[in-house]
Every structure is written in C-alpha cells, then in structure tokens.
Amino acid sequence: MNFLRKIVRPKTKDDEEFYYDLKTLLNFKPVQLNHYKRAFIHRSLKMTDSKGKPINYERLEFLGDAILGSVIASFLYKEAPRGNEGYLTQMRSKVVSRENLNKLGKELDLIRFVKSNINQNQVGENIHGNIFEALVGAIYLDRGYNYCHQFIYDQVIIPYVDLQKLENKISSYKGFIIEWCQKTKRKYLFESYEDTGKQAQKHFSVVVFIDGQKIAKGRATSKKKAEEMAAKRVYYAFQKEINNS
Amino acid sequence: MNFLRKIVRPKTKDDEEFYYDLKTLLNFKPVQLNHYKRAFIHRSLKMTDSKGKPINYERLEFLGDAILGSVIASFLYKEAPRGNEGYLTQMRSKVVSRENLNKLGKELDLIRFVKSNINQNQVGENIHGNIFEALVGAIYLDRGYNYCHQFIYDQVIIPYVDLQKLENKISSYKGFIIEWCQKTKRKYLFESYEDTGKQAQKHFSVVVFIDGQKIAKGRATSKKKAEEMAAKRVYYAFQKEINNS
Numbered sequence: 001m002n003f004l005r006k007i008v009r010p011k012t013k014d015d016e017e018f019y020y021d022l023k024t025l026l027n028f029k030p031v032q033l034n035h036y037k038r039a040f041i042h043r044s045l046k047m048t049d050s051k052g053k054p055i056n057y058e059r060l061e062f063l064g065d066a067i068l069g070s071v072i073a074s075f076l077y078k079e080a081p082r083g084n085e086g087y088l089t090q091m092r093s094k095v096v097s098r099e100n101l102n103k104l105g106k107e108l109d110l111i112r113f114v115k116s117n118i119n120q121n122q123v124g125e126n127i128h129g130n131i132f133e134a135l136v137g138a139i140y141l142d143r144g145y146n147y148c149h150q151f152i153y154d155q156v157i158i159p160y161v162d163l164q165k166l167e168n169k170i171s172s173y174k175g176f177i178i179e180w181c182q183k184t185k186r187k188y189l190f191e192s193y194e195d196t197g198k199q200a201q202k203h204f205s206v207v208v209f210i211d212g213q214k215i216a217k218g219r220a221t222s223k224k225k226a227e228e229m230a231a232k233r234v235y236y237a238f239q240k241e242i243n244n245s
Numbered sequence: 246m247n248f249l250r251k252i253v254r255p256k257t258k259d260d261e262e263f264y265y266d267l268k269t270l271l272n273f274k275p276v277q278l279n280h281y282k283r284a285f286i287h288r289s290l291k292m293t294d295s296k297g298k299p300i301n302y303e304r305l306e307f308l309g310d311a312i313l314g315s316v317i318a319s320f321l322y323k324e325a326p327r328g329n330e331g332y333l334t335q336m337r338s339k340v341v342s343r344e345n346l347n348k349l350g351k352e353l354d355l356i357r358f359v360k361s362n363i364n365q366n367q368v369g370e371n372i373h374g375n376i377f378e379a380l381v382g383a384i385y386l387d388r389g390y391n392y393c394h395q396f397i398y399d400q401v402i403i404p405y406v407d408l409q410k411l412e413n414k415i416s417s418y419k420g421f422i423i424e425w426c427q428k429t430k431r432k433y434l435f436e437s438y439e440d441t442g443k444q445a446q447k448h449f450s451v452v453v454f455i456d457g458q459k460i461a462k463g464r465a466t467s468k469k470k471a472e473e474m475a476a477k478r479v480y481y482a483f484q485k486e487i488n489n490s
Contacts, residue, residue, distance in 0.1 A: 058330040059322060066318030066337075073311030074385065077304060085303040092311075140319065145390040 042116035064137030101129030173231035287361035309382030346374030418476035
C-alpha cells in the first residue's frame, strides 16, 4: 500500500492541484498523472520528448475516440434490444457527434486544464470534444477499459444519452421515479443545494434518497438539470426492479 | 466450481460438439453458448424469438466491429509510438479493412458454423468478415472486454498485423528470433508437425522452445506460415527483453 501511495501521491504543488481536480472529475483516483497531463497539451505548445517526438493530445484523441465508440456500442446493444444494425449505427453517430462531444467537454469544463500557446478563441469549438476523447484515452492507459466504461456511463450516457426519451417512453426521470416510488410504496427525497465550488458558473447538486438510503447524486448548472441527472442515475440503479414492477 | 461446470456444460450433443470446436478456436472456455450460436445465424433463416424479434448475427456484428476497432486502436497506440493521429487512423483502416476481415474469417474457417437458408455461393464474400466481427461481439457479451482483447491479439494482431514488417524492421520473425537467440546465447528449437484435425485443408503446427521451455505455438496452412506465426508470438512474449538487448 505504501508503494501505491507513493505512485499516487503527486510530486509538485501544481500536480497536487491537478490530481485533486481530476479525482473529483473522474470519480476515481488517477494513478499515472502523465497520461492525463498529455490529454490537455495542445500542439501549439510544440512540446517534444528527449527524442524529439511531439507531446500533445492528438494520439490520445485517436485512442479515446475508439474506446468511446465501443462503450457506446455496447450500451446501445444492451439498451435497444429491438434496434437493428442500421438503427444502432445511426444512434451511435448521434451520441458521438462532434456537436455532442463538444457540449460534453464544455459541460465538464475541461478547457480549464488545457495548456496551449494560442488564444482560446483561436483554438476553435472542436477542442472541447477532442480533449474529452483524449481524456478517455488517458483513462484507458492509466486504469484500463472498465474504468473508461464506468466514466463514460457516468459522464456521457447517464447525463446525455436518452434512448427512453428518444423513444418517447420517459419524459421526465424525476416524475418517473416519484411515480414509481408511489406505486411500489417507497419513500423518496430529492435534496438540493448550491454547489458552485471554485467554478465560475453557478452549479447545483441534488441527492436522491430512497427509503432513507442515498442512491445517487446529480450536479449541473441548474437545479432542474441536476434533478433529472440524479433521477436518471436512480433509474439505472433500480433498472431491474423497475422493469419487473 | 460445480455450479460453474453446470453452466459451462453443453446440453445436447450438437451443443457439445459446438462447445468443443469453439473452445479450440477461442483458446478459452465459452460460458453462454447462446451468444456464440447467434453469431453464426444468417438472416435468411428468418429466425425470431417469442416476441417476434429477429435472431441473427447482424447486431452482434455492429458490437464486434466497435470492440475490434478499439482493441486495434490501443495496439497501434502502443506499438507505433511515433505515428501521429493520421498515421494511426490510416493503419487501423488497413487492419480492419473488409478484405482483411474476410481473409481472417476464412482462415479461421468460421463459415463451417453458419446456419443459413441460402447457398454459400449466394451469401457473398463479406460473410467471412461479418461473422468474425459477430464472434468478437459474442465474446464481449460472454466474457467481457479483456477476453476480446486477448482473442484479437492472438487471432488478428499476431498473425496479420505487422507493423514491424510494414516499417521494414523485421522481414522474417523466424530469422529474427534465431539471430536474437544466438546473440543472447539462448537455445532455440522449432518443432513442426502436420496438424490437420477434422479440417478439409491441410494444416501444420509449429511449437517454439527457448532454453527448453515451450514459449509459443503457431498453426496455419503451410509450415512456413505456422513458423512465422509462432516466431511472432515468441517476439511478443520476449518483447521487453528484445527491446533491451
């Protein structure tokens, strides 16, 4: 354990800050910080290693794009049992569209980690999605596929992928969960509070308790968004019970 | 353990044969045979489940394609440390080209498992690659990502992906291994024998021993191919030592 702690423990004050920021973002402990650092280095820095090999996030972006694609594919395979190959392919393109990935990178405010030599306005919109993909690549190298799977479920699928809504089955997760609790005689509580932290934009957190137990949390830029996110997590946590009720 | 054996044990004579054939092909024990069965059901059978949902390999093909893409991406990321994003993307397209996948499916003779209602000549060339992808999808559902990773390394990367050759570093793995053994004072032995089994086409197996220890095996339709395959596996088994020597 001491050995592990030594690897995990960041070496400089900057590293320490990066480590704790990352840990909050990822919801697990990053081990090899170098992979994550690389995920945010823009080519404009013209950084190279001792052999003259460029260091930036572009190769990680390639890796993360592929991992993301396979996690989304497995999600769709399981969640859309009636969708044929064409439907699955089309849905995946929608989920991993440039627009969606950019939105996601922005929502996670990944740009705050980027080291670049040019103005943020000059880097273009796509940087948000690109560094999201690079981050997935870094997680894969650091902790392997299963951690990517979990991160993508938590950060992409649960907040942004809504097959149920797309298929017009559920219009509000909060409403759905409340109705389900009433039907199955469970007690529920949605607890919300402002949770902006160090971020520039106001944030809210919502915690959902079912029968007195904390089941899930959501955090977003509005109370309503955070509630939906938390309720959707509850939905996935109780998916088997819901399907059987 | 008894519990596991019960799951693993096939139920009918047909299942039993399929199970043992699969086990040899996969190099591990399949657990849920139904996934693998589906991987070889052609749509022409018009098979459906009790709810009228079609049962064929097309959805598994979608899943397997994505998993294959991510394993190849991670291989390329690690093995081509100097390749930029463009190079990696291009190399991946080459590796997972329709032509390559068809060649691979044929080499593994997967068509022998296919259940279809039309003539083999009518199904077209692409069926070979498609059922290879579907098989990867089935492995993912049955045993998870790491088993896919291992299978793809053993069946795609080692026999077919040759960055070293493409980059003109190694022209023959057998030659390379012999030279390396001589240089590092290791004893080597390439043992070959005919190993056709029940297959229609003649096959050969080659086993490589280093310092008296069995390191790797290759099996192919010619002795030379089998030797190269086995030598390449030795190369990957000793990669660290080779890079440091």
